[in-house]
Amino acid sequence: MLIIKKTSDIKSSEITDKEVFLQRRRFLRAAALVTGGALAPGLILPSSASAGEKLAGVRKSAYRVDDKLTPYEYVTSYNNFYEFGTDKSSPAKLAPKMKTRPWKIAVEGEVNKPGVYDIDDFIKPYVLEERVYRLRCVEAWSMVVPWVGIPLGDVIKRFEPNSRAKYVAFETLYDPEQMPGQEPGLFGGGLDWPYQEGLRIDEAMHPLTLLGVGLYGEVLPNQNGAPLRLVVPWKYGFKSIKSIVKMRFVEQQPVTTWNNAASSEYGFYSNVNPEVDHPRWSQKAERRIGEDSWFAPKRPTLMFNGYAEQVASLYAGMDLKKYY
Numbered sequence: 001m002l003i004i005k006k007t008s009d010i011k012s013s014e015i016t017d018k019e020v021f022l023q024r025r026r027f028l029r030a031a032a033l034v035t036g037g038a039l040a041p042g043l044i045l046p047s048s049a050s051a052g053e054k055l056a057g058v059r060k061s062a063y064r065v066d067d068k069l070t071p072y073e074y075v076t077s078y079n080n081f082y083e084f085g086t087d088k089s090s091p092a093k094l095a096p097k098m099k100t101r102p103w104k105i106a107v108e109g110e111v112n113k114p115g116v117y118d119i120d121d122f123i124k125p126y127v128l129e130e131r132v133y134r135l136r137c138v139e140a141w142s143m144v145v146p147w148v149g150i151p152l153g154d155v156i157k158r159f160e161p162n163s164r165a166k167y168v169a170f171e172t173l174y175d176p177e178q179m180p181g182q183e184p185g186l187f188g189g190g191l192d193w194p195y196q197e198g199l200r201i202d203e204a205m206h207p208l209t210l211l212g213v214g215l216y217g218e219v220l221p222n223q224n225g226a227p228l229r230l231v232v233p234w235k236y237g238f239k240s241i242k243s244i245v246k247m248r249f250v251e252q253q254p255v256t257t258w259n260n261a262a263s264s265e266y267g268f269y270s271n272v273n274p275e276v277d278h279p280r281w282s283q284k285a286e287r288r289i290g291e292d293s294w295f296a297p298k299r300p301t302l303m304f305n306g307y308a309e310q311v312a313s314l315y316a317g318m319d320l321k322k323y324y
Protein backbone atom coordinates (compact mmCIF):
# COMPACT_ATOMS: atom_id res chain seq x y z
CA MET A 1 0.00 0.00 0.00
CA LEU A 2 1.16 3.50 -0.67
CA ILE A 3 2.12 5.88 2.10
CA ILE A 4 0.28 9.18 2.17
CA LYS A 5 2.20 12.34 1.41
CA LYS A 6 -0.26 15.19 1.99
CA THR A 7 -2.78 15.96 4.70
CA SER A 8 -5.71 17.08 2.60
CA ASP A 9 -6.93 19.26 -0.19
CA ILE A 10 -9.66 20.76 1.98
CA LYS A 11 -9.60 24.55 2.38
CA SER A 12 -10.01 26.13 5.83
CA SER A 13 -13.05 28.07 4.60
CA GLU A 14 -14.78 24.77 3.92
CA ILE A 15 -13.94 23.57 7.43
CA THR A 16 -15.67 26.63 8.98
CA ASP A 17 -18.78 25.90 6.95
CA LYS A 18 -18.54 22.37 8.18
CA GLU A 19 -19.06 23.45 11.82
CA VAL A 20 -22.41 25.00 10.90
CA PHE A 21 -23.21 21.92 8.87
CA LEU A 22 -22.32 19.66 11.82
CA GLN A 23 -24.49 21.62 14.23
CA ARG A 24 -27.43 21.17 11.87
CA ARG A 25 -26.62 17.50 11.56
CA ARG A 26 -26.38 17.05 15.36
CA PHE A 27 -29.82 18.60 15.66
CA LEU A 28 -31.23 16.32 12.95
CA ARG A 29 -29.65 13.30 14.58
CA ALA A 30 -31.09 14.19 17.98
CA ALA A 31 -34.50 14.51 16.33
CA ALA A 32 -34.06 11.13 14.66
CA LEU A 33 -33.22 9.58 18.02
CA VAL A 34 -36.45 10.78 19.54
CA THR A 35 -38.54 9.24 16.77
CA GLY A 36 -36.17 6.44 15.74
CA GLY A 37 -37.14 3.74 18.23
CA ALA A 38 -40.71 3.74 17.03
CA LEU A 39 -39.88 2.98 13.42
CA ALA A 40 -40.22 -0.59 12.25
CA PRO A 41 -37.38 -2.35 10.47
CA GLY A 42 -38.09 -2.42 6.78
CA LEU A 43 -38.59 1.34 6.66
CA ILE A 44 -34.93 1.94 7.12
CA LEU A 45 -33.56 2.79 3.69
CA PRO A 46 -34.82 5.59 1.49
CA SER A 47 -36.24 4.08 -1.68
CA SER A 48 -33.52 5.34 -4.01
CA ALA A 49 -30.81 4.86 -1.35
CA SER A 50 -28.39 7.24 -2.98
CA ALA A 51 -25.33 8.55 -1.22
CA GLY A 52 -25.98 11.36 1.21
CA GLU A 53 -29.65 10.54 1.82
CA LYS A 54 -30.69 10.58 5.45
CA LEU A 55 -31.24 7.16 7.03
CA ALA A 56 -34.33 6.91 9.22
CA GLY A 57 -34.82 4.81 12.34
CA VAL A 58 -31.13 4.61 13.26
CA ARG A 59 -30.64 3.51 16.87
CA LYS A 60 -27.61 4.85 18.75
CA SER A 61 -25.55 1.96 20.01
CA ALA A 62 -23.39 1.87 23.13
CA TYR A 63 -20.44 0.93 20.91
CA ARG A 64 -18.87 4.35 20.58
CA VAL A 65 -15.45 5.68 21.37
CA ASP A 66 -15.09 9.13 22.94
CA ASP A 67 -12.57 10.44 20.41
CA LYS A 68 -13.47 13.48 18.34
CA LEU A 69 -15.22 12.48 15.12
CA THR A 70 -13.22 12.87 11.93
CA PRO A 71 -15.04 15.53 9.89
CA TYR A 72 -17.35 14.18 7.20
CA GLU A 73 -15.34 15.84 4.43
CA TYR A 74 -12.20 13.95 5.37
CA VAL A 75 -13.97 10.61 5.80
CA THR A 76 -15.47 10.93 2.34
CA SER A 77 -12.58 12.47 0.40
CA TYR A 78 -9.51 10.68 1.76
CA ASN A 79 -10.14 7.07 0.75
CA ASN A 80 -8.54 3.79 -0.12
CA PHE A 81 -10.61 2.07 -2.79
CA TYR A 82 -8.16 0.76 -5.35
CA GLU A 83 -10.91 -0.16 -7.80
CA PHE A 84 -11.04 3.61 -8.36
CA GLY A 85 -7.29 4.25 -8.32
CA THR A 86 -4.50 4.22 -5.78
CA ASP A 87 -4.62 7.95 -5.11
CA LYS A 88 -6.53 8.94 -1.96
CA SER A 89 -8.60 11.50 -3.85
CA SER A 90 -9.57 9.31 -6.84
CA PRO A 91 -12.41 7.31 -5.21
CA ALA A 92 -14.36 10.49 -4.33
CA LYS A 93 -14.04 11.63 -7.94
CA LEU A 94 -14.70 8.35 -9.74
CA ALA A 95 -16.84 6.17 -7.45
CA PRO A 96 -19.99 8.35 -7.40
CA LYS A 97 -20.82 7.10 -10.92
CA MET A 98 -20.95 3.45 -9.78
CA LYS A 99 -24.51 2.06 -9.78
CA THR A 100 -25.49 0.68 -6.39
CA ARG A 101 -29.05 -0.30 -7.37
CA PRO A 102 -30.01 -2.94 -8.33
CA TRP A 103 -27.40 -4.75 -6.19
CA LYS A 104 -27.32 -8.46 -5.37
CA ILE A 105 -25.44 -10.29 -2.62
CA ALA A 106 -24.73 -13.99 -3.05
CA VAL A 107 -24.54 -16.17 0.08
CA GLU A 108 -22.80 -19.45 -0.69
CA GLY A 109 -20.99 -22.44 0.76
CA GLU A 110 -21.42 -24.14 4.12
CA VAL A 111 -24.84 -22.75 5.08
CA ASN A 112 -28.30 -24.30 5.21
CA LYS A 113 -29.84 -21.25 3.60
CA PRO A 114 -27.74 -20.09 0.65
CA GLY A 115 -29.26 -17.62 -1.79
CA VAL A 116 -28.94 -14.47 -3.81
CA TYR A 117 -30.46 -11.47 -2.09
CA ASP A 118 -31.37 -8.03 -3.24
CA ILE A 119 -29.56 -5.50 -1.02
CA ASP A 120 -32.80 -4.00 0.29
CA ASP A 121 -34.19 -7.45 1.27
CA PHE A 122 -30.82 -8.35 2.73
CA ILE A 123 -30.91 -5.59 5.33
CA LYS A 124 -34.66 -5.15 5.72
CA PRO A 125 -35.08 -7.41 8.80
CA TYR A 126 -32.71 -5.34 10.93
CA VAL A 127 -32.77 -2.07 12.82
CA LEU A 128 -29.83 0.10 11.86
CA GLU A 129 -27.33 1.08 14.55
CA GLU A 130 -24.93 3.96 14.74
CA ARG A 131 -21.54 2.98 16.13
CA VAL A 132 -18.54 5.25 16.50
CA TYR A 133 -15.40 3.25 15.72
CA ARG A 134 -11.76 4.07 15.16
CA LEU A 135 -10.54 2.96 11.74
CA ARG A 136 -6.77 2.38 11.74
CA CYS A 137 -5.16 1.98 8.32
CA VAL A 138 -2.00 -0.11 7.91
CA GLU A 139 -0.45 3.06 6.42
CA ALA A 140 -0.34 4.44 10.00
CA TRP A 141 -3.21 6.91 9.86
CA SER A 142 -6.58 6.70 11.53
CA MET A 143 -10.07 8.19 11.53
CA VAL A 144 -13.05 8.12 13.88
CA VAL A 145 -16.25 7.40 12.01
CA PRO A 146 -19.92 7.27 13.05
CA TRP A 147 -20.86 4.21 11.00
CA VAL A 148 -24.42 3.06 10.45
CA GLY A 149 -24.93 -0.64 9.99
CA ILE A 150 -26.04 -4.00 11.33
CA PRO A 151 -24.05 -6.56 13.30
CA LEU A 152 -22.68 -9.13 10.85
CA GLY A 153 -23.33 -11.90 13.39
CA ASP A 154 -27.09 -11.28 13.28
CA VAL A 155 -27.03 -11.58 9.49
CA ILE A 156 -24.92 -14.74 9.55
CA LYS A 157 -27.27 -16.51 11.98
CA ARG A 158 -30.07 -16.12 9.45
CA PHE A 159 -28.17 -18.22 6.86
CA GLU A 160 -27.57 -21.06 9.37
CA PRO A 161 -23.90 -21.91 8.85
CA ASN A 162 -23.09 -25.61 9.38
CA SER A 163 -20.17 -27.02 11.40
CA ARG A 164 -17.81 -26.88 8.40
CA ALA A 165 -18.18 -23.09 8.17
CA LYS A 166 -14.85 -22.10 9.77
CA TYR A 167 -14.29 -18.90 7.76
CA VAL A 168 -16.29 -16.33 5.81
CA ALA A 169 -14.84 -15.09 2.50
CA PHE A 170 -16.05 -11.77 1.07
CA GLU A 171 -15.82 -10.40 -2.46
CA THR A 172 -16.25 -6.93 -3.97
CA LEU A 173 -18.03 -6.28 -7.27
CA TYR A 174 -15.94 -7.07 -10.35
CA ASP A 175 -16.90 -4.64 -13.11
CA PRO A 176 -13.97 -2.94 -14.88
CA GLU A 177 -16.38 -0.77 -16.85
CA GLN A 178 -17.52 0.87 -13.63
CA MET A 179 -14.28 0.39 -11.71
CA PRO A 180 -11.38 1.67 -13.80
CA GLY A 181 -8.78 0.36 -11.34
CA GLN A 182 -9.75 -3.20 -12.29
CA GLU A 183 -8.56 -2.71 -15.86
CA PRO A 184 -5.10 -4.13 -16.58
CA GLY A 185 -2.36 -1.71 -15.56
CA LEU A 186 -1.20 0.08 -12.46
CA PHE A 187 -4.06 2.55 -11.96
CA GLY A 188 -5.56 0.13 -9.41
CA GLY A 189 -2.21 -0.93 -7.98
CA GLY A 190 -1.95 -4.07 -10.14
CA LEU A 191 -3.95 -6.15 -7.65
CA ASP A 192 -5.80 -9.36 -8.53
CA TRP A 193 -9.51 -8.59 -8.87
CA PRO A 194 -12.08 -8.86 -7.44
CA TYR A 195 -10.90 -7.61 -4.05
CA GLN A 196 -11.24 -10.43 -1.54
CA GLU A 197 -11.20 -10.55 2.24
CA GLY A 198 -11.92 -13.08 4.93
CA LEU A 199 -12.59 -13.55 8.62
CA ARG A 200 -12.56 -16.52 10.91
CA ILE A 201 -16.16 -17.38 11.77
CA ASP A 202 -15.74 -16.31 15.41
CA GLU A 203 -14.35 -12.95 14.25
CA ALA A 204 -17.27 -12.57 11.86
CA MET A 205 -19.75 -13.40 14.65
CA HIS A 206 -18.11 -11.04 17.16
CA PRO A 207 -20.56 -8.32 18.28
CA LEU A 208 -18.16 -5.55 17.21
CA THR A 209 -18.12 -6.68 13.56
CA LEU A 210 -20.45 -4.52 11.54
CA LEU A 211 -21.88 -4.52 8.03
CA GLY A 212 -21.92 -0.84 7.17
CA VAL A 213 -24.62 0.81 5.05
CA GLY A 214 -24.09 4.42 6.09
CA LEU A 215 -22.05 7.02 7.92
CA TYR A 216 -22.90 10.30 9.64
CA GLY A 217 -26.56 9.20 9.58
CA GLU A 218 -26.66 9.02 5.79
CA VAL A 219 -26.49 6.40 3.05
CA LEU A 220 -22.86 5.36 2.51
CA PRO A 221 -21.11 7.42 -0.16
CA ASN A 222 -19.86 5.13 -2.95
CA GLN A 223 -16.22 5.95 -2.18
CA ASN A 224 -16.75 4.53 1.32
CA GLY A 225 -18.02 1.20 0.00
CA ALA A 226 -21.70 1.53 -0.89
CA PRO A 227 -24.03 -0.16 -0.70
CA LEU A 228 -22.58 -2.62 1.83
CA ARG A 229 -19.14 -2.89 3.42
CA LEU A 230 -17.50 -4.60 6.32
CA VAL A 231 -16.26 -2.65 9.36
CA VAL A 232 -13.91 -4.61 11.63
CA PRO A 233 -12.59 -2.03 14.08
CA TRP A 234 -9.75 -4.02 15.67
CA LYS A 235 -8.12 -4.90 12.34
CA TYR A 236 -6.22 -2.78 9.82
CA GLY A 237 -8.55 -0.95 7.46
CA PHE A 238 -7.92 -3.20 4.47
CA LYS A 239 -9.88 -6.03 6.15
CA SER A 240 -12.98 -3.81 5.93
CA ILE A 241 -13.90 -4.76 2.37
CA LYS A 242 -16.14 -2.40 0.42
CA SER A 243 -19.05 -2.88 -2.02
CA ILE A 244 -19.64 -6.54 -1.14
CA VAL A 245 -21.39 -8.85 -3.63
CA LYS A 246 -20.54 -12.23 -2.16
CA MET A 247 -20.21 -13.97 1.22
CA ARG A 248 -18.95 -17.53 1.04
CA PHE A 249 -18.78 -19.81 4.09
CA VAL A 250 -15.78 -22.13 3.82
CA GLU A 251 -13.77 -24.68 5.77
CA GLN A 252 -10.26 -23.51 4.77
CA GLN A 253 -8.72 -20.09 5.34
CA PRO A 254 -9.63 -18.11 2.21
CA VAL A 255 -7.29 -16.18 -0.08
CA THR A 256 -7.27 -12.45 0.63
CA THR A 257 -6.18 -9.73 -1.78
CA TRP A 258 -3.38 -8.07 0.19
CA ASN A 259 -2.00 -11.31 1.59
CA ASN A 260 -1.93 -12.64 -1.96
CA ALA A 261 -0.19 -9.49 -3.23
CA ALA A 262 2.52 -9.38 -0.51
CA SER A 263 2.26 -12.10 2.12
CA SER A 264 5.33 -10.93 4.06
CA GLU A 265 3.69 -7.51 4.56
CA TYR A 266 0.00 -8.27 5.00
CA GLY A 267 -1.17 -11.29 6.96
CA PHE A 268 -4.57 -12.95 7.07
CA TYR A 269 -5.28 -11.69 10.60
CA SER A 270 -3.99 -8.13 10.31
CA ASN A 271 -5.02 -7.21 13.82
CA VAL A 272 -3.89 -3.73 14.79
CA ASN A 273 -0.75 -4.45 16.81
CA PRO A 274 1.83 -1.81 17.78
CA GLU A 275 4.27 -4.62 18.68
CA VAL A 276 4.43 -6.03 15.14
CA ASP A 277 5.85 -3.56 12.64
CA HIS A 278 5.15 -3.65 8.94
CA PRO A 279 8.47 -4.72 7.35
CA ARG A 280 8.87 -1.23 5.86
CA TRP A 281 7.52 1.02 8.63
CA SER A 282 6.54 1.14 12.30
CA GLN A 283 3.04 0.38 13.52
CA LYS A 284 3.66 1.94 16.95
CA ALA A 285 1.99 5.26 16.21
CA GLU A 286 -0.51 6.88 13.89
CA ARG A 287 -1.65 10.22 12.55
CA ARG A 288 -5.34 11.14 13.00
CA ILE A 289 -6.63 12.43 9.67
CA GLY A 290 -8.08 15.94 9.88
CA GLU A 291 -6.55 16.56 13.33
CA ASP A 292 -2.81 15.86 13.39
CA SER A 293 -0.59 17.94 11.13
CA TRP A 294 2.36 16.35 9.39
CA PHE A 295 4.67 18.02 11.90
CA ALA A 296 2.82 16.98 15.08
CA PRO A 297 4.09 13.92 16.92
CA LYS A 298 2.07 10.84 16.02
CA ARG A 299 -0.28 9.41 18.65
CA PRO A 300 0.42 5.93 20.03
CA THR A 301 -1.38 3.04 18.38
CA LEU A 302 -3.35 0.91 20.82
CA MET A 303 -3.35 -2.89 20.87
CA PHE A 304 -6.26 -4.14 18.79
CA ASN A 305 -6.93 -0.47 18.01
CA GLY A 306 -8.21 0.02 21.58
CA TYR A 307 -10.63 -2.94 21.50
CA ALA A 308 -8.38 -5.40 23.38
CA GLU A 309 -10.83 -5.91 26.21
CA GLN A 310 -13.46 -7.10 23.76
CA VAL A 311 -11.39 -9.14 21.29
CA ALA A 312 -8.09 -10.31 22.85
CA SER A 313 -9.70 -13.59 23.94
CA LEU A 314 -10.26 -14.52 20.27
CA TYR A 315 -6.49 -14.91 19.95
CA ALA A 316 -5.64 -16.48 23.32
CA GLY A 317 -2.58 -18.71 23.00
CA MET A 318 -1.72 -17.52 19.47
CA ASP A 319 1.68 -16.08 18.63
CA LEU A 320 0.62 -12.75 17.11
CA LYS A 321 4.08 -12.22 15.58
CA LYS A 322 3.51 -15.36 13.53
CA TYR A 323 -0.20 -14.81 12.89
CA TYR A 324 0.10 -11.14 11.92
Ligand code: MTE
Pocket: 001, 075, 078, 079, 080, 081, 082, 083, 135, 136, 137, 138, 172, 195, 223, 224, 225, 236, 237, 238, 239, 240, 241, 242, 243
Ligand atom coordinates in the same frame (compact mmCIF):
# COMPACT_ATOMS: atom_id res chain seq x y z
N1 MTE B 1 -12.26 -2.54 -0.22
C1 MTE B 1 -12.09 -2.63 -1.55
N2 MTE B 1 -12.99 -3.32 -2.26
N3 MTE B 1 -11.04 -2.07 -2.20
C2 MTE B 1 -10.07 -1.38 -1.51
O1 MTE B 1 -9.10 -0.88 -2.12
N4 MTE B 1 -9.27 -0.59 0.68
C3 MTE B 1 -9.21 -0.95 2.09
C4 MTE B 1 -10.61 -1.01 2.73
N5 MTE B 1 -11.54 -1.69 1.87
C5 MTE B 1 -10.21 -1.26 -0.10
C6 MTE B 1 -11.35 -1.83 0.52
C7 MTE B 1 -8.35 -0.06 2.85
S1 MTE B 1 -6.68 -0.20 2.55
C8 MTE B 1 -8.82 0.79 3.79
S2 MTE B 1 -7.77 1.66 4.82
C9 MTE B 1 -10.27 1.02 3.96
O2 MTE B 1 -11.05 0.32 2.98
C10 MTE B 1 -10.56 2.50 3.81
O3 MTE B 1 -11.91 2.79 4.04
P1 MTE B 1 -12.42 4.30 3.89
O4 MTE B 1 -11.99 4.78 2.53
O5 MTE B 1 -13.90 4.25 4.06
O6 MTE B 1 -11.73 5.07 4.98
